[in-house]
Amino acid sequence: MPELPEVEVTRRGVAPHLEGQIVGGVEFRHTGLRWPFPLELSQTLAGRTVRSTGRRGKYLLIHFDHGTLIIHLGMSGHIRILPQDVPPKKHDHFDMHVGSQVLRLSDPRRFGAVLWHAAEEGDIENHLLLRTLGVEPLEDKFTAKWLHQQTRGRTAAIKQVLLAGDIVVGVGNIYASESLFQARINPKTPAHRISLARYERLAQAIREILAAAIEQGGSTLKDFMSVNGQSGYFQQSYFAYARTGEPCRICNTPIKQIVQGQRSTFYCPNCQK
Ligand code: ZN
Helix, strand or coil, rough: CCCCHHHCCCCCHHHHHHHHCCEEEEEEEECCCEEEEECCHHHHCCCCCEEEEEEEEEEEEECCCCEEEECCCCCEEEEEECCCCCCCCCCCCEEEEEECEEEEECCCCCCCEEEEEEHHHHHHHHHHCCCCCEEEECCHHHCCHHHHHCCCCCCHHHHHHHHHCCCCCCCCCCHHHHHHHCCCCCCCCCCHCCHHHHHHHHHHHHHHHHHHHCCCCCCCCCCCCCCCCCCCCCCCCCCCCCCCCCCCCCCCCCCCCEEEECCEEEEECCCCC
């Protein structure tokens, strides 16, 4: 599944092809993905200039003067920038013609989304899908103090609190296991029982691990294709994730796999207390 780093890498990849360019129109080749496509979108966007791109959590935002196009990659989506004359393939459900090129969204499992938010509906941050999202992990608002404050009433395991995304976004299954390993926190620890000092370690681990993943060009997903059509799949060297039974890289104790909230968690029972 594309995680925050993949979406950010996608944003950085498409931005120079979109910003300042004029949209020719859009094409849908299906009725919708997770939700129906906005059928008026071609009229809404034709002749309009892309002002900037952004990202909130795993939502890619393409800003115009009169609103914002919201794209989500779902479970298996990817975006490429192609010449106009490249014929679409089976799962290429959405094209946006921009400048002399086309932004093409392919989404085999159709869990993604293409939505329009008109400026007159208010600030994009207040959009139904965005307003409940936690803070961005790579922005200043994300601190140990924030994590500590926000978890005082949370008795659920820290791994599940991170995955919930309402305190901090972008810490998906892989990054949660890896961050908790680096911070030496047992993933089963109730979030409200973790001290500020331990959250200092966790916040730093989350920032470092996500920044490294973005730097490496996105990871974790076989289906991810970078903008120039090359596979963005990058097999990172994980410390805990998917290393069940293998020796911990720090202490040699076999890495343990458990299930939390129907997701696999990997940790070292010796290093992570
Ligand atoms: Zn260990």
